[in-house]
Amino acid sequence: xxxxxxxxxxxxxxxTGTKVACGEGHCGACTVQLDGVPTLSCITLVHTVGDREVTxxxxxxxxxxxHAFVRTDAVQCGFCxxxxxxxxxxxxxxxxxxxxDEIQHAxxxxxxxxxxxPKIEEAIRTWQx
Amino acid sequence: xxxxxxTEKEVEGRYEEVWIVVDEDALDRWxxxxxxxxxxxxxxxxxxxxxxxxxxxxxxxxxPGMLHTAVLRSPYARARVISIDLEPARSAFGVRAVIGxxxxxxLTDEPGYVGHAVAxxxxxxxxxxxxxxxxxxxxWDVLEPLLDADEAVRQxxxxxxVANYERxxxxxxxxxxxxxxxxxxxxxxxxxxxxxxxxxVCHWEDDGITIYISTQYIWGIRASMADHLGLPxxxxxxxxxxxxxxxxxxxxxxxxxxxxxxxxxxxARPVRCALTRREENVAAGNRNATIQRLTAAATTDGTLVALxxxxxxxVGYSGWSATTEGPMxxxxxxxxxxxxxxxxxxxxxxxxxxxxxxxxxGTFGLECLLDELAVKLGIDPLELRRMNYADSDRTDDRPFxxxxxxxxxxxxxxxxxxxxxxxxxxxxxxxxxxxxxxQIWYGGGGPPSYAWIRVGSDGRxxxxxxxxxxxxxxxTAMAQIAAEELGIPLDHVQVSLGDSARGPFASISxxxxxxxSMGPAVRxxxxxxxxxxxxxxxxxxxxxxxxxxxxxxxxxxxxGGSWPLTEVTGLLESGQILGQGARGPNPAGMQVLTFxxxxxxxxxxxxxxEVRVDKIVAIHDVGRVINxxxxxxxxxxxxxxxxxxxLSEERIDDPAxxxxxxxTLDAYRMPTIADVPEIVSxxxxxxxxxxxxxxxxxxxxxxxxxxxAAIANAIRDATGAEIRSLPxxxxxxxxxxxxAEAREKERRGAAAAV
Ligand code: FES
Ligand code: FES
Numbered sequence: 001x002x003x004x005x006x007x008x009x010x011x012x013x014x015x016t017g018t019k020v021a022c023g024e025g026h027c028g029a030c031t032v033q034l035d036g037v038p039t040l041s042c043i044t045l046v047h048t049v050g051d052r053e054v055t056x057x058x059x060x061x062x063x064x065x066x067h068a069f070v071r072t073d074a075v076q077c078g079f080c081x082x083x084x085x086x087x088x089x090x091x092x093x094x095x096x097x098x099x100x101d102e103i104q105h106a107x108x109x110x111x112x113x114x115x116x117x118p119k120i121e122e123a124i125r126t127w128q129x
Numbered sequence: 130x131x132x133x134x135x136t137e138k139e140v141e142g143r144y145e146e147v148w149i150v151v152d153e154d155a156l157d158r159w160x161x162x163x164x165x166x167x168x169x170x171x172x173x174x175x176x177x178x179x180x181x182x183x184x185x186x187x188x189x190x191x192x193p194g195m196l197h198t199a200v201l202r203s204p205y206a207r208a209r210v211i212s213i214d215l216e217p218a219r220s221a222f223g224v225r226a227v228i229g230x231x232x233x234x235x236l237t238d239e240p241g242y243v244g245h246a247v248a249x250x251x252x253x254x255x256x257x258x259x260x261x262x263x264x265x266x267x268x269w270d271v272l273e274p275l276l277d278a279d280e281a282v283r284q285x286x287x288x289x290x291v292a293n294y295e296r297x298x299x300x301x302x303x304x305x306x307x308x309x310x311x312x313x314x315x316x317x318x319x320x321x322x323x324x325x326x327x328x329x330v331c332h333w334e335d336d337g338i339t340i341y342i343s344t345q346y347i348w349g350i351r352a353s354m355a356d357h358l359g360l361p362x363x364x365x366x367x368x369x370x371x372x373x374x375x376x377x378x379x380x381x382x383x384x385x386x387x388x389x390x391x392x393x394x395x396x397a398r399p400v401r402c403a404l405t406r407r408e409e410n411v412a413a414g415n416r417n418a419t420i421q422r423l424t425a426a427a428t429t430d431g432t433l434v435a436l437x438x439x440x441x442x443x444v445g446y447s448g449w450s451a452t453t454e455g456p457m458x459x460x461x462x463x464x465x466x467x468x469x470x471x472x473x474x475x476x477x478x479x480x481x482x483x484x485x486x487x488x489x490x491g492t493f494g495l496e497c498l499l500d501e502l503a504v505k506l507g508i509d510p511l512e513l514r515r516m517n518y519a520d521s522d523r524t525d526d527r528p529f530x531x532x533x534x535x536x537x538x539x540x541x542x543x544x545x546x547x548x549x550x551x552x553x554x555x556x557x558x559x560x561x562x563x564x565x566x567x568q569i570w571y572g573g574g575g576p577p578s579y580a581w582i583r584v585g586s587d588g589r590x591x592x593x594x595x596x597x598x599x600x601x602x603x604x605t606a607m608a609q610i611a612a613e614e615l616g617i618p619l620d621h622v623q624v625s626l627g628d629s630a631r632g633p634f635a636s637i638s639x640x641x642x643x644x645x646s647m648g649p650a651v652r653x654x655x656x657x658x659x660x661x662x663x664x665x666x667x668x669x670x671x672x673x674x675x676x677x678x679x680x681x682x683x684x685x686x687x688x689g690g691s692w693p694l695t696e697v698t699g700l701l702e703s704g705q706i707l708g709q710g711a712r713g714p715n716p717a718g719m720q721v722l723t724f725x726x727x728x729x730x731x732x733x734x735x736x737x738x739e740v741r742v743d744k745i746v747a748i749h750d751v752g753r754v755i756n757x758x759x760x761x762x763x764x765x766x767x768x769x770x771x772x773x774x775x776l777s778e779e780r781i782d783d784p785a786x787x788x789x790x791x792x793t794l795d796a797y798r799m800p801t802i803a804d805v806p807e808i809v810s811x812x813x814x815x816x817x818x819x820x821x822x823x824x825x826x827x828x829x830x831x832x833x834x835x836x837x838a839a840i841a842n843a844i845r846d847a848t849g850a851e852i853r854s855l856p857x858x859x860x861x862x863x864x865x866x867x868x869a870e871a872r873e874k875e876r877r878g879a880a881a882a883v
Binding site for chain 1 (some may be wrong): 173176177179180181182183184186321322323324326371372373376405406599602758759765766767770793795799800801802808
């Protein structure tokens with residue numbers, strides 16, 4: 001049976017920063033980057049990754065976005081946060097000063113039940129401060 | 130001195146009388162407003178670990194040899210197991226243990242709702258457990274379920290007693306009214322859907338058990354699992370370092386913890402039982418649906434002369450019946466109030482507390498009806514609320530320990546005054562309007578709760594208490610309180626929590642009680658340590674204690690002397706100053722409540738029924754604010770959940786079978802970042818001078834309470850349409866618009882006939 005990238009990262013490699021909240025592609029908690037492209041690792045079979053580079057939250061540990069998330073309080077329970085940061089990092093890499101609409105478009109696949117959305121928007125708007 | 134007192138304890142609006150031993154709570158009051166760190170905007174002390182994915186959630190725990198569980202849940206809302214064959218599962222690959230109804234109370238052979246646990250399998254991997262569970266053969270006798278709440282009331286199928294209440298004389302009040310409005314409101318089932326699903330890992334060691342669990346109440350899990358397992362409580366260790374959201378659904382062990390404990394016992398291995406997202410949408414608790422048939426009556430001068438309601442809570446198969454009638458009884462100074470609350474028992478999944486249970490639903494009904502009354506009376510809705518302001522708790526005439534709702538109303542005025550401006554934005558089919566709703570709720574917390582603190586020779590402090598941080602910023606708030614009292618920098622305080630074996634008893638994180646229950650205990654522990662430091666300093670510097678104080682990491686004397694704190698603590702080498710503190714009692718004879726008002730601006734497309742929330746202004750009175758930044762996040766989070774409750778979220782049940790049709794985060798529609806309006810939040814920040822050494826109340830729940838009514842009232846303002854049920858789907862919006870149009874036609878016809 002094929003294993004998902006999320007399973008391999010979390011269970012085999014111990015990179016538990018990547019969270020699984022639904023396991024079926026609906027919430028964004030498991031977002032990683034494949035060659036810089038945000039990808040849902042829970043519905044990505046690991047054998048399809050090929051030689052693409054996988055970037056997880058562990059690899060973005062010192063990204064300025066992390067500090068922006070903390071400074072603006074875009075972290076409540078923190079279960080969605082790694083996925084949010086990974087999505088946001090891909091956004092700002094392509095577009096360092098995204099508009100409100102661009103932020104909403106890029107981030108609307110990452111659910112946050114605690115409702116940190118206004119702070120996430122602020123974190124992404126001010127990540128270079 | 131320890132004192133034994135008899136006191137009322139409130140959680141989520143439910144009261145019980147208890148004996149409690151309290152220590153004295155006699156510290157000077159801090160001045161109102163922001164202090165050195167308390168009241169400031171402080172980023173979370175554990176924010177970095179959470180953002181980096183390094184915080185340890187139960188979901189992340191991997192123990193050597195750990196097994197995984199799949200639970201077989203009933204596909205029928207009401208059925209009997211005629212026979213069950215577990216053998217095919219037992220012989221499946223990777224399986225270590227299988228249990229059925231005969232093995233555990235939490236597994237049933239007479240399921241009463243879809244999702245009721247019937248059997249469970251532990252295997253090396255979750256996939257193996259799932260595959261094995263599917264091999265279990267059950268022969269069912271499928272019975273007719275009871276799914277309609279009104280029918281349950283007719284059949285007297287209840288989870289508890291029907292609750293009747295009357296003050297004054299409702300009928301008499303009604304008789305003397307000039308204007309009467311009546312309406313039926315309905316609210317839907319919504320699901321917490323915390324991003325970390327309900328889960329526990331159980332591990333038997335020596336003669337006791339360690340339970341890692343995503344929970345809001347470490348000590349409650351310890352007590353109920355000790356009881357369930359027949360163990361002394363100190364043989365049950367409960368650990369929760371970080372947890373991914375609860376919102377009321379994670380106060381108890383559920384079925385998954387006893388299942389994991391049993392399987393761990395049988396296999397002598399650590400066992401994880403984690404609900405899948407689909408199970409989470411079925412069997413993890415929910416905010417129950419309600420039906421509210423309400424009456425409000427007033428005289429032409431706006432005095433409320435009667436309020437009444439029949440409230441049907443569709444509780445589900447089990448659970449407790451929240452006080453949906455609470456706002457009607459408590460929010461206004463009406464002399465004649467009569468309510469009846471029916472706790473309907475149904476073949477639907479059990480309710481669990483969800484962020485201000487009962488009051489979210491009851492406020493929607495009451496505050497919508499009040500606006501209908503205002504329209505009929507021709508009185509401004511804000512004015513009508515002021516005219517009926519309650520100066521004491523009208524259910525028992527107790528004074529409020531503090532109430533600054535009038536101040537909230539005052540601060541709402543500039544936003545409310547924009548009504549004409551907002552309406553004038555209407556263009557084509559898009560109609561704009563503005564609405565408001567008030568909020569009343571508990572949030573005073575209470576004893577017991579304890580904290581320890583230790584200050585080392587380096588002058589750094591560690592707060593130790595066995596509480597949980599459910600994502601609300603508890604660690605940060607407790608660190609701020611300790612730093613403020615000790616007069617040391619915030620980054621010199623560390624907070625250690627999350628483990629029942631490390632630290633004293635701490636309260637539940639529910640009912641907006643964490644800060645008001647725990648905060649005073651932490652302050653009093655810090656004060657105890659500070660007192661000892663000053664005693665030592667006085668001896669060291671040959672000064673009187675009363676001239677000494679701690680400030681900015683320095684010991685200071687009134688005559689201008691100043692020494693680094695470490696000059697005294699450094700004397701200790703490996704020694705430590707140990708402080709301990711307890712939560713004092715709530716003020717006797719007083720009602721401790723939180724208040725607020727929200728103003729919503731909406732736009733409605735009257736052709737398609739689309740509703741857009743443009744802005745919500747939230748003004749709440751919760752006493753002293755500890756962390757202005759974290760508080761703002763709580764307000765925003767509550768409002769966003771409220772918007773989901775109002776506009777999009779609904780568990781869809783099959784009315785014929787009781788099956789749950791919305792089991793994924795695709796089918797169950799929670800707000801995304803694109804659904805968030807402009808949110809303005811303001812906290813009155815006046816300490817409650819009767820409540821504890823902090824004067825702080827809780828803030829987790831208040832912000833979600835008035836959202837639905839404020840939005841529905843703004844819709845009426847924009848369109849004249851009267852919303853009757855949640856969520857406000859396009860169908861409901863268009864129905865309300867058609868009804869408003871018919872009413873208007875009738876009115877014009879009647880006017881023409883005259
Ligand atoms: S866990 Fe992958 S999208 Fe939800
Ligand atoms: S911070 Fe809790 S789900 Fe986003």
